[in-house]
Amino acid sequence: MLLIDKLSSKPVYEQIIEEIERNIMLGVYKSGEQLPSLRELSLSLGINPNTIQKSYAELTRCGIICPAPGSGCYVSANAIEMIRERARKKLDTLSELARELAVLGITEEEMREAIGLAFGASGENGEMMKGENGYDQSK
């Protein structure tokens, strides 16, 4: 279920966080449901339990999951809301990166195209993709 690339430059613990967030957004993990245990994930992903523990701790800190001591971790009631909040903070990173690129001569248009790629677009059809990012956001 969780796709982890151990050779990625992105730390494994961050990948785990994103994968869990992704699964929550996709409705695979629903509010109130129990997440796989540390041991379970550790075995299935072949990853050190300490690493997974670090991811769970961060998700807990952000209010996305709730630990129930002795009985695993559960998806928070307002997990999706918290995920979007966390994502909004990452928008600052996007602005920062854009600022850097602007200094180096990259145009706003070039950046828009780069972003369009994330929406499966050719870079010209933002209008067509609105609200079609594949998530069930109705609840």
Add this chain to the structure above:
Amino acid sequence: MLLIDKLSSKPVYEQIIEEIERNIMLGVYKSGEQLPSLRELSLSLGINPNTIQKSYAELTRCGIICPAPGSGCYVSANAIEMIRERARKKLDTLSELARELAVLGITEEEMREAIGLAFGASGENGEMMKGENGYDQSK
């Protein structure tokens, strides 16, 4: 001339690279001109010469500067071209970040606004206010 934040999570040597690239793009350092020496920068920035050497080595590798051991470092003839090339590679990072954010429910519009900030926009992106996207942004 070069603004370095030693407390930033961004490595100092990367900040130096970006600052030099920025100054080249701004025309402060022109093609063929000599850059400050390692020792000179080391003293003025209060940074170890090895760290600056690391930045210069990377800039050299990218064809942005040309070291002439014994007589200093010079801005390459095609420095600006090389800087844009290097920047274009960073656009992949932007796409990747956008993909992540899309997964977390951030819309293309939100990202465009974040990018607009890098171009001095007020955050309520110019084009978006022309009503051409059909969204009600009054609330």
Add this chain to the structure above:
Amino acid sequence: MLLIDKLSSKPVYEQIIEEIERNIMLGVYKSGEQLPSLRELSLSLGINPNTIQKSYAELTRCGIICPAPGSGCYVSANAIEMIRERARKKLDTLSELARELAVLGITEEEMREAIGLAFGASGENGEMMKGENGYDQSK
């Protein structure tokens, strides 16, 4: 495993790069396998870890190895391809050196013999003895 000559005029970090490339080409280090750690090599070779880090950084930049901070360095899937690519760039150095020697009166034949040495030839290059070049090589 890695043969390093600290007295060579060739920088140690370059020797390490070449030795690792050589071992990959020989199949000693295979794609996906873990390389010795910085500290391990540092101890076994008696070389400062920073120097080895410099070699690993260059190999990383060329896509020959993939570091996974916290869990070691791995030989890239396409390491051999990348090594040949890197080697092809060095062919330019060979051409350049040949040009220099040509200017100084060294013939193409003499250079071919010099190269033949690298391929275990006796120095009197095989094809040349077939008399196909019309030279009298008996004196």
Add this chain to the structure above:
Amino acid sequence: MLLIDKLSSKPVYEQIIEEIERNIMLGVYKSGEQLPSLRELSLSLGINPNTIQKSYAELTRCGIICPAPGSGCYVSANAIEMIRERARKKLDTLSELARELAVLGITEEEMREAIGLAFGASGENGEMMKGENGYDQSK
């Protein structure tokens, strides 16, 4: 007369040596003739006299030029012979480089082509170029 590239990775003093050797091979500087003085070269090339002094010292050491204290430097009687001898030593460098490249998967054929480039060839016509390197080697 002497072509020097200050930004080349090749040290300036070596470039001067090669340029003087080249001019001797071309017959521009003939045996017994006086070479330009340190000051003269320093001014015309815009290079530190110490650097030129270093080149002259090396050429003297190899018996290619002869200093006449107080009255400049002269091309040796057997300069061309000495130049070829010096060049032959560089053939070892060629062999060494070839050995390195062989290890990295470059074939003998690829190297022959690289060398052919130095003789203005397409890589296939070694036979056509014999003895046509443009030098007057009759004396």
Add this chain to the structure above:
DNA sequence: GTGGTCTAGACCACA
């Protein structure tokens, strides 16, 4: 444990 960054200080060839 792993790789990555940084400092302090030395030494080198070169200009």
Add this chain to the structure above:
DNA sequence: GTGGTCTAGACCACA
């Protein structure tokens, strides 16, 4: 003076 290499030793985030 210049850039380039190397060491010794510290500290960091990550696994």
